[in-house]
Amino acid sequence: MTLIIEAVILGILTGSVYALMSSGLTLIFGVMDIINIAQGILVILGAYLSYTLETYLHIDIILGLLVTIPALFLLGMGIEWAFMRRIRRDRVMISILVTFAVALVIEGLLNFVFSANYVQLQAPYIDASIPVFGFYLPYIYVFAFFLSVILLTLLYLLVYRTKFGFALRASMQDRTAASLIGVDVEGVQTITFGIGVALAAAGGMVFGATNPFNAATSYDLISRLLVIIVLGGMGSLRGALFASFVMLVISDVTDVVWSPVWSSTVFFALLIVLLLFRPQGLLGRLEGRKQ
């Protein structure tokens, strides 16, 4: 029983990491109708950047965020400006292919620069554990949780309390109507993509600290992120959060109760099962959007 509780707690902690990574993905989809397949490799890129800063420049991984987040924000905006903006028709299919091509290029670069060896982010405080209610929680997981909570709160404030956030939500609901009331929809899209990728940077740091990774890890990662945003309802931030926690908790509990071998399978199978009953996901809406 204690094992299960521990698994639940761990699930919540790791769920926050996935929430951070998937929020960017669902945000991009919500505003731009684009499924950013490159999100997985961008997370890994963020992780590698943190790794480089820490290994070669001895910059602490938390401080390193001050560099990696803006860097990836700019990269995201660059990608949107160079590629996404050019997609005029067939957004669904073409955006998938374009983002996948971008992902391939980044993956190739990372493979080239870092080789296929697994690495993991290091920090002096990572291996310690904090005792909480009798459970020993690895410090890094707790830290990741708080970092995620802080960043997600900032995101929430941005989306719901600022003028930009208003423009963003308007663009999500109805692009045409938003532009009619003076929202610079294209600008919103560029910045949103940038934010989505910046979130990947943050997620990358916490992911990289808690998992060994290499460029190929991105495949598994993006698949899980996609499942999460579908379960939560594509475009819904709340959904992504909710689904992240639910999926990770179930996954970790299965790990403990059944076997580690099956927890991955259960992860994906859950999507199928859920869709049988609710094709729109846990919190999504059924019909397509107006534009």
Added chain:
Amino acid sequence: MKKFRTLGLLALLALLLAFPLLFPDPAVTTIAVFTLLYAGAATAWNLFSGYTGYVSLGHAVFYGVGGYALALLCQDWHIQGGYVPLLLLPLVGLIASVFAIPLGWIALRARRHVFVVVTIAMFYIFQLLAYNLPGITSGSQGVFFPNPPWDAAFFNTPFYYTSLIVLLLSIGASWWVRNSKYGLGLLAIRDDEDRALSLGVKTGAFKLVAYVISAFFVGMVGALVGYFVGSLYPVFAFTPVFDITVALMAFLGGIATLAGPLVGALLLAPLQQYLTVQLGIVGLDLILFGALLLAVILLLPEGIVPTVRKRWVKCTASRSATSPVTGARGKEKALLIEGRRGGKG
């Protein structure tokens, strides 16, 4: 015009049949085999995803199922290497189709965006099952195909002709669908599914049938690749690269056209083989492939065949007396032949 087209197609067919005799170098025929197989897979993928507009990134499920099915059949029925496994291909295709029925039914309950993700999830489930059910699939140790007793010089030849047959059947199916009322329904679904439904088109059944047909051919391709290579591992049988490659070929050549996937495969398959073999270890192949694809997608958004067709129609608009629809289709074929003949010198 029609005579020219028929003659051209016959000439092309003759060339394809004679190819192994003209270029017996195994290195060349290996690339040819992969090209034919990818062309068949891309055509079949296009039959579903291109015509209906539902992007499937999980067809690797059927690729892997086909591969494992053939391997396990050979094991269980104690079949020796040689021609017999090739005769089992239709059965393998059927097995893949049977898998496609429930999978397609579930996946197609979702609309387009969610559908893509569902296909990815299904594919991952199969990959994981391949690893986690070692009793059936021998897990990460992989399965092995019986070794055909052919010498090195001859080895590729039966594979070449079988792949050609599979490709021709795939093209045949795609051609038949395209010209039937059923195919029109699929294209209507692609443009406006609800509108098609309001006109009596049974959209659910239509989509599922296309899905199952495409699975049939992709299954056969998977089995052939496995048999050709000699072994199958979960990571290669159920690989994410398969769907993206096939989708890119169809897209590059022109989605929802008949010749599109063929053109795409003809261009990309040899390139991919070359890059993987020459530069595989370093990661440069990925960079080049990705960059190339980005360039093409953004510069030729409709794909090669429709873009060329449009230019051709513009050039001959004053001369042509036939209507754009039929005339253009004939010209597209003629152009394809021209292009190939020109390429081979």
Added chain:
Amino acid sequence: MGILEAQNVSKAFGGIHALAACTISVEQGSIAGLIGPNGSGKTTLFNVITGYERQDAGSIRFNGTSITNATPDRVFALGVGRTFQITRIFPRLTVLENMHVAVQRKGAKGLFGRWSSSHEQRQALELLNFVGIIELKDMQAGNLSYGQKKLLEFAFILIAQPRVILLDEPAGGINPTMINHLAGRIRTLNELGVTFLVVEHNMEFVMGLCDRVMVLHRGTKIAEGSPQEVRNNPVVLEAYLGD
């Protein structure tokens, strides 16, 4: 008993009651008009009748048969066609191909044949001629003008010989010449026995074309009668001018 009947149909979207115990009846062989201020529930009623929305309560009957929860394809197969407020045609298919999408009441064996038999071709061309866009038959439908698209939409419903056609704002966004042309076509078809239910804001169009007019307001029918009667009905004027 009219050929198309909706009894006590209710439909709410969250807190908004789009339809509230709405009852209408369309007589066979008539051209019926359905008017009402914006938000009165006209398009929702169409959606419920044709199976695009599920009503919360009430029943729909076509020619005596219940079509209460029927799917759009079944409704069409029974003989009810409809157009949309914003024309929905198939932009990447040619005009002629658009004509052939509709399933004609024939059965599955039609599926395996070529997408257009000679008989179907003739029919399609006749109908394109009837609405007046035959010279555009090989053009990609997406390239048509708005008015031409409306005509195409009209034509491709006709190919399945529906008994009732629901027109959602057919006169919207097209010039007066086109409007008259369309009205003429509707009358011709009506003489051949097709029943129409027309939603429109263009009063002249409605008054000039319809035998009978029904008025919806806030999801329920508040008046009906001949165009003259409805035009002079104070309740109707109140609804339009009131809120």
